[in-house]
Amino acid sequence: MNEFIVVIPARYGSTRLPGKALLELNGKPMIQHVYERGLESSASEVVIATDDERIAAVAESFAATVCMTRDSHASGTERIAEVADLLDWDDAQVVVNLQGDEPTMPAALIDQCAALLDDDQADIATLASPFLTHEDFVNPNCVKVIRDEHDHAIYFSRAAIPYARDAGKQERAAGIALHHHGIYAYRCGVLRQFVAASASPLEVSEQLEQLRALSLGMTIVVGVPACRPGIGVDTATDLERAASELESLEKK
DSSP, rough: OOOOOEEEESSSSSSSSSTTTGGGGTTTTTTHHHHHHHHHHOOSEEEEEESSSHHHHHHHHHHEEEOOOOOOOSHHHHHHHHHHHHHTTTTTTTEOOOTOOOOOOOOHHHHHHHHHHSTOOEEEEEEEOOOOOHHHHHOOOOOOEEEESSSSHOOOOHHHSSSSGGGGGGHHHHHEEEEEEEEEEEEHHHHHHHHHHHHOOOHHTTTTTTTHHHHHTTOOEOOSSOOOOOOOOHHHHHHHHHHHHHHHHHHO
């Protein structure tokens, strides 16, 4: 497996859960749990990227490596690209984008995502699992991805794809799509090319930045995780569920 670095983009503002990076989760701020998941992986380094002094101060209190970035970034991807430039990382360096609201992401999946870039044809790697319910399949908040026979992404959508023209084949259609998880690995050269490009019409329509990569002709390899990732935290209810998941993990 390629040597890789984990970067955790973290911002204070959140529409549904303000300040969520610093919210307490089983006695620790959530950002600390995410950082610990990164340390549990095979990463050579784990960096928290933020524009907020409050997050930086808390991160430094548990001895995390912090990189301060601009406050004008529209996405975590842009923030990570700035870190790559500030720290002068080579274009061949592999970086895993571990989102700051994934406190129960198994370390094994961080490693798995990075290892997918051993595929020389791949520019970006990510993970996706079979859908657990039909409700998730039709939910626009659950992103779907369709792969080709080489496990490369054909398309990502919030819509229930592929469309089942025959109503009797809806269940089969749902079995083709995978439920996308928001973890990515990329080489810094690809990352720099990506952020230098404008948002594509597809990206603007679906509000999915990975569609910019497909529009640029980049290859995204999609792996099915060895185990299902834990919950991402967007709401107070999610925070409670994440606390329960962490308790279960600590008992194992």
